[in-house]
Every structure is written in structure tokens, then in C-alpha cells.
Amino acid sequence: MVKRDPRKRNNFIVSWLFVLPAVLLMGAFLLYPLLSALRISFSEYNFVYSEKPVFNGLTNYIKLFQDPHFLVAFKNTIYYTLVFFPLFMLIALCLALLLNSKVKGNGIFQTAILLPIVVPLSLAGIMFTWIFSQDFGILNHLLANVLHLPNLQRFWLGDTQTAMNSLIAVGLWKYTGFGIILFLSGLKAISSDIYEAAKVDGVNSWQNLFYITLPNLKGSFSLVGIWGIIQAIKVYDQVVVMTNGGPGTSTLVLYLYAWKNAFSFFNMGIGEAIAFFTAALAIIISVVFKFVLKPEKG
Amino acid sequence: MSRKISVFLIIGLLLVMLGVNMTSFAKTETLKVTAEAWYFNKYPMEEAAQRFQADHPGVTFEWSKAGDFEVAPLMLAWSRNRYIADVAIVASPSEAVAFQAKGLLLSFDDVLVGKYAKDKWLQGFLDQCTIDGKVYAIPSDAEVMTLIGRKDFAKEAGLTDANGNIIPAKDLNELYSYLQKLTVKDSTGKTTRYGLTVNWCSEYMVYAYFSGIQALRGSIYDKNGNLDFSSKEALALLDFWQKGVKEGLISTSSLVDHSGPRNDMKSGLAAILWEDHARVIEIGKVVGQDKMQIVPIPGADTNGTVSYTMSLMIPKNAQNPQLAKQFVLEQMNADWFAHDLMDKWGKLLGLKANIEARRDDPIWKTVYSLADKSVGLPKTVDHAKMVDIMTAEIHNMLKMQQTPEKTLANIQKQIKPLNLKPIK
Numbered sequence: 001m002v003k004r005d006p007r008k009r010n011n012f013i014v015s016w017l018f019v020l021p022a023v024l025l026m027g028a029f030l031l032y033p034l035l036s037a038l039r040i041s042f043s044e045y046n047f048v049y050s051e052k053p054v055f056n057g058l059t060n061y062i063k064l065f066q067d068p069h070f071l072v073a074f075k076n077t078i079y080y081t082l083v084f085f086p087l088f089m090l091i092a093l094c095l096a097l098l099l100n101s102k103v104k105g106n107g108i109f110q111t112a113i114l115l116p117i118v119v120p121l122s123l124a125g126i127m128f129t130w131i132f133s134q135d136f137g138i139l140n141h142l143l144a145n146v147l148h149l150p151n152l153q154r155f156w157l158g159d160t161q162t163a164m165n166s167l168i169a170v171g172l173w174k175y176t177g178f179g180i181i182l183f184l185s186g187l188k189a190i191s192s193d194i195y196e197a198a199k200v201d202g203v204n205s206w207q208n209l210f211y212i213t214l215p216n217l218k219g220s221f222s223l224v225g226i227w228g229i230i231q232a233i234k235v236y237d238q239v240v241v242m243t244n245g246g247p248g249t250s251t252l253v254l255y256l257y258a259w260k261n262a263f264s265f266f267n268m269g270i271g272e273a274i275a276f277f278t279a280a281l282a283i284i285i286s287v288v289f290k291f292v293l294k295p296e297k298g
Numbered sequence: 299m300s301r302k303i304s305v306f307l308i309i310g311l312l313l314v315m316l317g318v319n320m321t322s323f324a325k326t327e328t329l330k331v332t333a334e335a336w337y338f339n340k341y342p343m344e345e346a347a348q349r350f351q352a353d354h355p356g357v358t359f360e361w362s363k364a365g366d367f368e369v370a371p372l373m374l375a376w377s378r379n380r381y382i383a384d385v386a387i388v389a390s391p392s393e394a395v396a397f398q399a400k401g402l403l404l405s406f407d408d409v410l411v412g413k414y415a416k417d418k419w420l421q422g423f424l425d426q427c428t429i430d431g432k433v434y435a436i437p438s439d440a441e442v443m444t445l446i447g448r449k450d451f452a453k454e455a456g457l458t459d460a461n462g463n464i465i466p467a468k469d470l471n472e473l474y475s476y477l478q479k480l481t482v483k484d485s486t487g488k489t490t491r492y493g494l495t496v497n498w499c500s501e502y503m504v505y506a507y508f509s510g511i512q513a514l515r516g517s518i519y520d521k522n523g524n525l526d527f528s529s530k531e532a533l534a535l536l537d538f539w540q541k542g543v544k545e546g547l548i549s550t551s552s553l554v555d556h557s558g559p560r561n562d563m564k565s566g567l568a569a570i571l572w573e574d575h576a577r578v579i580e581i582g583k584v585v586g587q588d589k590m591q592i593v594p595i596p597g598a599d600t601n602g603t604v605s606y607t608m609s610l611m612i613p614k615n616a617q618n619p620q621l622a623k624q625f626v627l628e629q630m631n632a633d634w635f636a637h638d639l640m641d642k643w644g645k646l647l648g649l650k651a652n653i654e655a656r657r658d659d660p661i662w663k664t665v666y667s668l669a670d671k672s673v674g675l676p677k678t679v680d681h682a683k684m685v686d687i688m689t690a691e692i693h694n695m696l697k698m699q700q701t702p703e704k705t706l707a708n709i710q711k712q713i714k715p716l717n718l719k720p721i722k
Contacts, residue, residue, distance in 0.1 A: 047374065048396040048400065049396075049679065068712075069686070069690070129554075129555060133551075133555075134551065135551065135562075135565075135567055136561070136565070150486070155550065157553075157554040157555075158550055158551070158553040158554050159697070160697050160699070163554070242554065243554045244499075244500065244554070246500075246553055246554050246689065246690075246693055247550075247553040247554060247693040247694075247696070247697055248689075248690050248691075248693035248694040248697060248699070249690045249693075249694075252690075260682075260686065264682045264686070265680070265682050265683050265686075266396070266682075
């Protein structure tokens with residue numbers, strides 16, 4: 001018979017006692033609501049007219065794919081992600097590289113680029129609604145009267161061709177700053193010794209970038225990428241404030257449609273199903289992205 | 299001497315303490331009023347409370363301010379029997395249906411007598427608050443859908459009578475010819491002033507559409523009793539809108555901005571607005587009240603229009619329900635309260651007497667006449683879904699992605715599975 005070490009057992013109990021408050025809080029405010037929401041996503045539940053949720057299996061998830069508005073929202077969210085994500089990565093990386101170099105006036109640039117992070121998106125949305133306004137907007141004014149390009153004037157938010165791209169532009173304005181911070185921290189972590197050694201070997205700037213900087217930023221790419229994917233898939237704020245999904249359904253996205261189902265149509269079952277579908281989508285794309293960036297062995 | 303003073307002091311102290319205790323025995327009743335926060339800033343609720351307190355000593359008030367569109371969480375709390383209010387001010391009577399479906403409301407029928415009897419109210423407004431023949435809400439903040447015109451622009455276009463008033467268009471064709479005359483374009487063909495701006499934003503879309511249908515054919519229902527998406531008038535209305543947008547006669551600013559149309563009017567970018575009558579005050583404050591006129595939608599002078607009201611409700615678990623009903627009727631439907639709403643915001647209450655007092659003013663005379671003939675949208679379980687479908691389809695049509703015929707067909711197809719049976 002193996003005798004248990006009482007000290008080990010005491011350590012085990014004490015360590016559990018330390019983490020217990022956190023576990024209880026997370027259980028009560030994270031796990032329980034999550035499981036409860038998951039259960040509702042498999043139930044027929046209109047919280048105004050139904051007495052309680054009634055389990056209906058996969059019906060809500062099947063119904064989603066028969067709903068034309070959901071399919072449009074899904075397509076729009078994918079479009080948003082496909083356009084937003086590469087632009088976000090590219091702009092954030094380029095600006096981070098620029099800010100990392102010793103350019104004059106770097107401090108001012110850093111402040112200007114990082115400023116959007118502190119502006120609430122709901123407020124920025126109102127500001128951009130005015131900027132993009134067809135008749136009073138400064139963008140159309142600049143195009144027509146300053147740049148003398150009146151043919152480029154558009155009803156930016158009211159035109160189905162440009163509405164979603166305008167929202168993407170606002171998303172980039174808001175989130176790129178955070179991407180830059182993450183890339184900058186990665187850049188600062190690269191040892192200057194590597195660059196000095198490369199300099200001795202006669203490496204030029206482009207070789208520096210492609211053979212030293214970018215390979216050493218793989219960790220940052222992974223972090224910024226996953227963060228960017230999540231921001232793209234859960235796009236909501238600027239859509240609600242600036243277009244509310246319109247005109248028509250041209251900017252309807254998954255989270256907005258989930259909200260509409262839950263709190264406007266009171267159909268909590270469908271709303272939860274859309275929310276879990278969206279979460280699953282974000283997880284799958286993030287895992288694929290992580291897999292693509294997996295470090296090579298050996 | 300000092301002993302006497304001490305005795306007096308002790309007696310005095312005892313009397314004061316007794317007095318304090320006596321006041322705690324005095325009966326106080328609190329009325330808790332719950333509404334979205336803007337309501338308390340916009341309307342004279344403090345004054346209403348003070349006036350009510352003068353008539354009912356001992357009543358205190360508690361204002362419970364909710365965020366915008368917080369009806370759903372309110373309903374959840376309410377349905378779990380939590381006391382949230384004695385008076386709840388909720389966005390629209392269609393939400394009353396949702397509350398009543400759960401048996402959460404008290405009827406006003408017992409107090410609608412004498413000067414508050416049911417026939418003293420504007421029928422179109424009260425109908426919206428009636429479920430199964432019982433009145434479960436009192437109309438407030440009401441509006442009727444209409445056209446609001448700029449008299450100065452109309453005069454330039456030769457569309458006014460000898461007194462400078464806009465001559466109402468008889469039908470959509472005549473209104474279209476008005477728009478052609480009112481619209482101004484620059485040398486490049488870009489519209490610098492639209493003949494008309496319509497509020498097609500979400501919920502307004504439904505009111506704009508059905509106000510047109512009601513005015514054109516005298517009913518928002520087809521021959522089977524369903525909401526009309528198939529009549530020739532429905533097609534004519536959509537055709538009128540699409541053609542107007544295509545020709546640059548009608549502004550589409552409302553497609554993403556619900557304030558777009560009123561801003562069009564305030565800035566002189568549009569000559570006529572198709573929205574609720576209350577905007578006439580707001581726009582008049584900017585461009586001058588003498589330049590504004592309420593003009594019926596073609597046909598509305600005889601067929602009526604569509605109206606909208608907010609609703610004052612008494613939850614079943616209110617702590618002072620009778621007092622709450624008294625407050626709603628005595629103060630929130632008093633002449634002074636009604637006139638404050640009308641003068642500052644253009645909004646209406648439901649009692650006819652309140653508006654009749656202002657019938658000398660041509661604006662209120664026309665509004666009264668329209669309100670008297672107005673109808674409400676039906677209260678239905680799937681109202682919000684219908685709004686969503688109509689908005690998406692009509693927006694697609696206005697962006698020239700489909701014809702009016704296809705738009706009506708799509709709406710009919712998509713609303714088929716919805717529960718749009720009117721709850722009477």
C-alpha cells in the first residue's frame with residue numbers, strides 16, 4: 001500500500017482554496033450563463049410568449065440556414081472579415097515598422113495613430129456618419145471642392161456598393177492602433193545583436209525585413225491575427241450606430257441579426273443559436289490561422 | 299431659575315421628539331414612474347408631480363430612468379414579479395400586447411368615465427391601446443403621419459393659393475408633378491433641393507407605407523383582412539417612391555439616418571417631408587413657423603392616415619395602482635401638460651378636449667382633423683419581424699435592385715409564416 005504524503009495533500013487543499021473564489025466567480029458569471037445560453041440555443045423560446053424554453057434539438061440551427069436574412073448576414077460578415085483582416089494586418093505592420101524606425105516626430109505619429117483606441121466606437125460612429133453624409137459630409141466636400149473630383153462623390157453609407165466598405169474603413173481606423181501596439185512590442189523584443197551581426201555580413205534593409213524581422217514576428221502575427229479575426233467576426237458597434245444593417249440588408253452582420261432576434265423579435269432560441277454559430281466561426285478561423293502560422297520544427 | 303429652564307428644555311425636547319415621531323406615522327405613498335431617461339428631460343414630469351402633490355398631499359415620486367430600448371429587460375424583470383413601477387411609459391402600444399400576453403397589465407376601464415369616458419378620446423389613438431375590448435394603456439406622445447411643406451418654396455413653384463397656403467395634391471400623380479416643380483438641380487444635374495424627403499428608416503418605413511395606403515384607399519387591410527401588400531394602390535405608392543428617387547426628386551437620406559429627413563428640411567435641402575406631424579414644430583424653430591404647413595397625404599383628408607402613440611401603463615404588481623391611474627389622467631392628460639407637449643415638441647395626447655382648445659391655429663386644425671380620422675397599426679405578435687422584412691425589401695427597391703412588383707411579392711412571401719393576425 002502506497003502512503004500519501006500529508007504535506008502534498010495539504011498543499012493541494014491550500015492551492016485549491018486560493019483559486020476557489022476565482023473558480024466560483026467564473027462559474028457563476030461565465031460558465032453558468034454560457035451553458036444556460038447554450039441550452040437555450042437548442043430550445044424553442046420566445047421570452048415574451050413562451051412560458052419556458054422547450055428543447056427542440058438542432059431545429060434552431062437548421063432554421064438559420066433556411067432564413068434568407070441570416071444567410072445575407074453570414075455572407076456580409078465573411079466579406080467584412082476577408083477585406084478587414086488583410087488590410088488590418090498590413091496597415092498595422094507597416095505603421096509599426098515605421099514607428100519602430102528612428103523617424104523625426106515619431107512621438108506625434110504614435111499619439112495620432114493610437115488616439116482612436118481611446119475613442120468609443122459608438123461615438124466615432126456618429127462622427128463618421130456625418131463625415132460620410134451625402135449632402136453635408138466633409139468627405140464629399142473634400143472630393144468635390146478641394147480635390148476637384150466630383151465624380152468620386154458618393155452616398156457612402158446609403159449606397160449598397162459602398163456602405164460595407166465605409167464600415168470597414170471605420171473598423172480599420174478604430175482597431176489598427178491596437179494592432180500597431182502588439183506589433184511594436186514584438187519588434188522591440190527582437191535583439192539588436194541580430195541586426196548588428198547581419199550588418200557585419202552586409203545584409204541590406206529588405207533582407208533585414210524578410211529574413212530577420214518578419215520571421216521573428218511570428219508570435220506577434222499570431223496574436224494580432226487572432227485578435228483581428230475576432231474583431232472582424234464580432235463587428236457590431238459601428239454597424240448599429242451608422243447603418244443599422246441597411247440600406248436593405250447590405251450591412252446586416254451576424255451579431256446584429258442575433259441581437260434583432262433576441263431583443264426585437266424576442267426569439268431568444270434563434271438569437272442564441274446565431275451567437276454560438278458566430279463564436280464557433282471565430283474559433284474555427286482562429287485555429288486555422290494559428291495552424292498556418294505554426295512554427296516549423298527543427 | 300436654572301431648574302425651570304432645564305424643565306422647559308426637557309419638555310421642549312420631548313415635544314420635538316414626539317413631533318418627529320408623529321410625522322413618521324403620517325401616511326406617505328410613493329409613485330414610481332419608469333421611462334427611458336430622455337422622457338424625463340423632455341416632458342414636464344417634475345411640474346406634473348408638484349401639481350399632483352398639491353392635490354394629493356403626502357404623495358412622493360420616484361423617477362426610474364431606463365436606457366433607450368430597454369423594454370426587453372424591463373419585461374423580463376416585470377414578468378418575474380419584480381416591482382419596477384406604478385406607471386411605466388413604454389415606446390408603443392404594440393409592446394402593450396407583449397406585456398398583456400403575460401398578464402402583466404391593469405386595465406384603465408374603471409377610471410375611463412365622465413370627462414375621461416372612452417368617447418372623449420381620439421378613437422384612433424385609444425384603439426391602439428385596447429386589447430380584447432379593454433384599455434390597457436393611455437396614449438401619450440402621439441403623432442399622425444402627414445406631409446409637412448415649406449410654403450415659401452411652394453410659392454416659388456406656383457403651388458399656393460391666394461393666401462399663400464399650399465394647395466394639397468389630390469393624388470400621387472399630382473404630387474409627383476409638385477415634386478418636379480419643387481426640385482432644383484444644378485448644371486451637372488445634381489439635385490440641390492429635393493421635392494420630397496421621406497422617412498424610410500426602420501419603424502418609420504412601416505408608418506410611411508401604411509399612411510400612404512390608408513390615405514389612398516381608406517384601409518390598410520386587403521379584402522381578406524390581412525395587411526395590404528397587394529392592392530393597386532400599394533403598387534402605385536411604391537412606384538411613386540421608386541420613380542421619385544430615380545429621377546432625383548425624392549431624397550434617400552433616411553436609408554441609414556433616421557434624422558436625415560428632418561435635417562433635409564431644416565437645411566432647406568427638401569421642400570416637403572413625409573413623416574409625423576410633430577416635426578413641424580422642430581423644423582419651424584429653425585426655418586420659421588410661418589413657412590411651415592401641414593399638408594395631408596393625397597386622400598388623407600377624407601380617408602385618414604396612420605397614427606402612432608407611446609403608452610402609459612400600470613403594471614399588475616404596482617404598489618399604488620389607483621393613485622397611478624389618477625396621476626396619469628389628472629396630470630399627464632391635463633390641458634397644461636398637453637399644451638406643453640404640443641407647443642414645445644408638437645406631440646399629442648389622446649383627449650380630444652386638449653387639442654380642441656388649439657383649433658384656431660391652422661396647423662393644429664389640420665392635425666386634429668387628421669388625428670380624428672387616423673388609424674393605428676394592428677398589434678401583432680410578429681410586428682418587429684414584419685418591420686424588418688418591409689425595411690429590407692423597400693430599401694432594396696429604392697436602391698433600384700428590384701421592381702415595386704417584385705418588392706410586394708417578396709414581402710408577401712416572407713411574411714406568410716409570420717403571426718400578423720391583429721389582436722383586437
